[in-house]
Amino acid sequence: MSDSIEQLAREFERFPGIGPRQAKRFVYYILATSASTRITMANLIEKVGNEVRRCVVCHRFQNGSKEQCSICDDKSRDTTSLLVVEKDQDIIAIEKTNLYHGYYFVLGGVLTLSGKGIIRDEALMKLIAQKVKNGLSEVVLALSATSEGEHTTDHLRLLLAPYRSQVRISVLGRGLATGTEIEYTDEQTISAAIVNRKES
Amino acid sequence: MSDSIEQLAREFERFPGIGPRQAKRFVYYILATSASTRITMANLIEKVGNEVRRCVVCHRFQNGSKEQCSICDDKSRDTTSLLVVEKDQDIIAIEKTNLYHGYYFVLGGVLTLSGKGIIRDEALMKLIAQKVKNGLSEVVLALSATSEGEHTTDHLRLLLAPYRSQVRISVLGRGLATGTEIEYTDEQTISAAIVNRKES
């Protein structure tokens, strides 16, 4: 079909989880909106790129001209704890629980089993070196419970070995997820649930 | 979280089939692209709105400054036939079959069972009135095989009644879809398949 329709569809096809058909539907949705909505959207896409930058400390995306994000800037948080996540969205999920009050670090992904993948492990080590001087006592490696997540956790654990005397290295608890029945749970998760059983 | 991230996420949430979480993932995808990609995308969104307009005859979206789309403009097509679809994408699907060579009309949707919904039935009637003078002999009502699609087909059939002496009103064939087994087919479809059985 026509040019700019096709071109825009091709851009949407690059969006995570979007195939050619849904990309086309997005274009028709946009064609059906008002000119002002399209201008708003176009402006936001440019603006978000200019206004949003990664926090120089934790590397999560943040709005505004400040170097540090609102969390890293918040002096009331617990300076003894740092929690390492894969991506920005994980911070949102963890903040929602209201159970963690320390600082974060966005690793930027996980390593593949063959060791590929770019993660900010060097920046993490620099940050930890500095935080240790200021009382850091726990690093939580809050990565996915997938084989790649575990592989990356192993990699970080190795890098963190020199700090073991000062800093507790912890990982998220493994076990039954909310709403699941034992009969339908995989063996590895049951194993973790048994090993991690706790007084109640 | 931050402002323009939230604002853009809210725009993506309006996209067909997109929830809050995927909207947020789109924003992070955009943040991870290059500035030039973002500018391209923003430009395309504005451009598509300016460059693309509905064909004055069939009402499908088309690129360029012409009033009529490439299909309506194509004099080699079969002037005796008009096929009515709900939306632009349906034309793409039908063109792919290479079995229909007449003209199209985009209705813009279907009526709900309670009679709501805005469709271009008036524009369709005007177009047919004109095409009848130029030899139109078939109108194919190619709407969805849903109850709303059938309701809309009934509505159009009524409007078209005055032309019945000159124009054959037809609907798409109903029956077994490719790849389906009888055992797993609903009663209505089996009924259609029996009634529409054909010499082979």
Place this chain on the structure above:
Amino acid sequence: MSDSIEQLAREFERFPGIGPRQAKRFVYYILATSASTRITMANLIEKVGNEVRRCVVCHRFQNGSKEQCSICDDKSRDTTSLLVVEKDQDIIAIEKTNLYHGYYFVLGGVLTLSGKGIIRDEALMKLIAQKVKNGLSEVVLALSATSEGEHTTDHLRLLLAPYRSQVRISVLGRGLATGTEIEYTDEQTISAAIVNRKES
């Protein structure tokens, strides 16, 4: 675990669509029923094998000691028409529509694309030879709309070629299934729906 539990689970695993875990759940369900329920079920399984036999004419399963099933025995049905299905359940599905009043023949399956599979094509040809003498005028090949179903239809069409002067060979109508939208319909089905469009 224990013997007869395992043995019964293994029997249930052979049921169509049943995996090891559901098979085990069936056993525990049976253990939880009353002794009289278990006896009833055991008796029925033996009884069904003794009481049910294939109709000598159409080959569908039927209860009782008669040679012919209730449909083949029903003189009020339309003797001019024979409808060929893959399996017993298809007859139930077609009878429900109340649109077909002739007789049936259960082929017993379909041929694979490589020509394998055992079907009752010889028995079918014998039946047709006989029915032609008694006024048969249509054979409906009501097989699945899958590639194997079509392959088998082709095979039967060839066998039936000698009768073409007396008997109309038909197949089930192909097209949009109830409840489907054009945008989500495969190309082959849209093609069938266009070719099989009909006056309405």
Place this chain on the structure above:
Amino acid sequence: MSDSIEQLAREFERFPGIGPRQAKRFVYYILATSASTRITMANLIEKVGNEVRRCVVCHRFQNGSKEQCSICDDKSRDTTSLLVVEKDQDIIAIEKTNLYHGYYFVLGGVLTLSGKGIIRDEALMKLIAQKVKNGLSEVVLALSATSEGEHTTDHLRLLLAPYRSQVRISVLGRGLATGTEIEYTDEQTISAAIVNRKES
């Protein structure tokens, strides 16, 4: 359709997770097997009912004429620990991990939130009273991570309160299940994963 086919189908419809259509397919599967297979199956269904009985100690189903099952009979297992499950299948799942070496008790289900449901809580209390005299030091309440499972755990915890000085009451660990990503994990599970984080 015919009698014993229908009757048997109705029996299969009572199987867990089986609807009318699959029940009918089971009957046709049985009709297609050999007479000897049907006799085997019928015999097994009766036999399993006669041969299998609940262990008088842990209440799980066991084959044979013994009062106690092979696990309860196994003197080499850890007498200090008792693990309470909902159903027989859960024992299989836990035994597979090879991480638990104590004894079991099959509760027979969970209580609904409105307090309904029949569970063997009295038998459990009697067993515990007796085991405490023989060195029991831990009871693991290994119920589902559902609201009903938790409600039942609360109920048992209350009943077990008098033993708290001698016996540790524990529950399975809660947290990330194997293979899951944080972004797609519910808030309650993330909360559990944070609270249950552990040194690694």
